[in-house]
Amino acid sequence: MVPYNPDKSLRIRLDSKEVVFRRIHRDGQKQVLQGDITFYTQSPTTIKSVKVILQGVRKVSWLTDTLQPQYVHQKETILLQEQKLHVYVKNAAQASRAEPGLYTWPFAFTLSGELPESVNWLPADTYICYTLTAEVATGMFSKAITTTENLRLIKSPSYWVDDLYFAPEVTEHSTQRARSKTADAIHLVSFLSNQIRDLTFPSLSLLVSLPQPHLPLTAGALPIAFAMTAAPSRPPRIPAITCTLIQTIQLVVTKASLPYRTTKHERHIASTTLRRCDVDALLRQHGPPQPQADGDATTSFEAALPLPLPPYGLAQSVDEEAVKVRYRVRVAAEVGPGAEDSEAGGVCEKVVHLFPKLFAPFRAPGAGVEGVGAREGGGRESDDGRGACSCGSSTVSLPLYGEHVFDALYSGDLGLAEEDMMEFSDAG
Structure with missing residues (x-):
C-alpha cells in the first residue's frame, strides 16, 4: 500500500x-x-x-x-x-x-x-x-x-515431517499392536507412514488405510484404501461402508499464559457411502482375491472421499497455541444382514477414526476460473464430487486452484518442491 x-x-x-x-x-x-x-x-x-x-x-x-x-x-x-x-x-x-x-x-x-x-x-x-x-x-x-x-x-509439509501423528488419539495408540481376532475386537494399529485401522468381524477383517501426513489436496478427494480378508467358503456381505470427514475448530483465550476459556466447534465436511453393489463392483475391478498362508483370501480396493473445492475449500490444519483446526475421518462398516456376524439377521456395525493432517492449496482472491467439473457441463454436483456446487437456488461454478499455499503455482498434476517432499517416501 x-x-x-x-x-x-x-x-x-x-x-x-x-x-x-x-x-x-x-x-x-x-x-x-x-x-x-x-x-x-x-x-x-x-x-x-x-x-x-x-x-x-x-x-x-x-x-x-x-x-x-x-x-x-x-x-x-x-x-x-x-x-x-x-x-x-x-x-x-x-x-x-x-x-x-x-x-x-x-x-x-x-x-x-x-x-x-x-x-x-x-x-x-x-x-x-x-x-x-x-x-x-x-x-x-x-x-x-x-x-x-x-x-x-x-x-511447508517438510516442516512437519517429524510430527506424523497430528491428534492425541493417534499418539495414544501408536505403540499398540494387533490383538488376536475375537468377535468384538477392533484393532487400532498405527504405522509411521500411513494410518491403519483394522475392523475385525468373525467372518472377515477389514483393514482401513489413510496416507499420513496427507499431501496437498490435489485431486479434490481424500483416498482411503481398504484390504478385506475373509475365508473363501464364507463370502462377506457388506451392505455399506460410510466415510465421513469431520472438521474441529478450537479457539482458546489465555490468562496469565494459561488456558482460560475455550470453545470447540465441530462440523461435517463431506461424506461418501459405498453400498453393497459398489463394494462388489470394486472387488471385481481389482481382480481375484490373493490367497494367504492361513487359507483366507485378501482383496484390496480404494474409495475416494470427495472434498469441497474453492470457494468452499477446506482450511489447512493448524496446531498453534490458541488456534487449532483438526480433521478426522470416521469409517463405519456394516456386515449383514444374514452374515454370521449378525444375530437374528441384524446388521453388525463397527467404527474407527483416522486423523489426517491436511495441507490445503489456497486460491488467490478474485482468481475465479471455470472448474474442472464445470467444464464437463451441468450445474449439479457429479457423483465423484466434482463439478458445480448448488447453493440454494443459485449455482456457483467451482474455480480451479490458483496460487498454491506453499511456494509455487499450482495447476493440474504439479507437485511440491523437492525439498518439501523430503523423507515422505521413506518415512517408515
Whole structure:
C-alpha cells in the first residue's frame, strides 16, 4: 500500500511476501526476510527518522452459545521487531534537509520457525497476521508518512515431517499392536507412514488405510484404501461402508499464559457411502482375491472421499497455541444382514477414526476460473464430487486452484518442491 501524497511516496520492496519454513528451519536454521524502503520526494524535505516495524498479531473471538450470549475475544502481539534505518542528529555533519530525489534504506529481519503460521480464513474475526510497516518522520509539525505490507508465514509439509501423528488419539495408540481376532475386537494399529485401522468381524477383517501426513489436496478427494480378508467358503456381505470427514475448530483465550476459556466447534465436511453393489463392483475391478498362508483370501480396493473445492475449500490444519483446526475421518462398516456376524439377521456395525493432517492449496482472491467439473457441463454436483456446487437456488461454478499455499503455482498434476517432499517416501 502506497500512501497518497502530492510530492512524496513511500514503498516497501520485499524479495518475497511469503516466508516459507521448511525442515531446515525446524532444525534451528532461521529464515531471513529482507528488502528495502524506498522514499521519493519532489521537494526538499527534512527526514528526521526512518524506521521499519515487523509485527505479528493473533486474535481469537467467538460468541458463546448460552442463554445470554457473550462476546469473548483476545488480541495479543506475538511478534514485535523494530529497526531504525536513519536518524537525523543535529551537529553531526548531516544536512538538515534532503534534496529532491530517491532514497533507499535496506533492512533484514530474522524469523524463527517457532512463530505460528498465518491464519486468515477462519470466521468470527479470528486470525494470525503479520505486517511490515515503514515510517518516515519529516518534521516536528508534519505527520509521519507510513506504508504497510502484509506478510504470510507458511509452514511447508517438510516442516512437519517429524510430527506424523497430528491428534492425541493417534499418539495414544501408536505403540499398540494387533490383538488376536475375537468377535468384538477392533484393532487400532498405527504405522509411521500411513494410518491403519483394522475392523475385525468373525467372518472377515477389514483393514482401513489413510496416507499420513496427507499431501496437498490435489485431486479434490481424500483416498482411503481398504484390504478385506475373509475365508473363501464364507463370502462377506457388506451392505455399506460410510466415510465421513469431520472438521474441529478450537479457539482458546489465555490468562496469565494459561488456558482460560475455550470453545470447540465441530462440523461435517463431506461424506461418501459405498453400498453393497459398489463394494462388489470394486472387488471385481481389482481382480481375484490373493490367497494367504492361513487359507483366507485378501482383496484390496480404494474409495475416494470427495472434498469441497474453492470457494468452499477446506482450511489447512493448524496446531498453534490458541488456534487449532483438526480433521478426522470416521469409517463405519456394516456386515449383514444374514452374515454370521449378525444375530437374528441384524446388521453388525463397527467404527474407527483416522486423523489426517491436511495441507490445503489456497486460491488467490478474485482468481475465479471455470472448474474442472464445470467444464464437463451441468450445474449439479457429479457423483465423484466434482463439478458445480448448488447453493440454494443459485449455482456457483467451482474455480480451479490458483496460487498454491506453499511456494509455487499450482495447476493440474504439479507437485511440491523437492525439498518439501523430503523423507515422505521413506518415512517408515
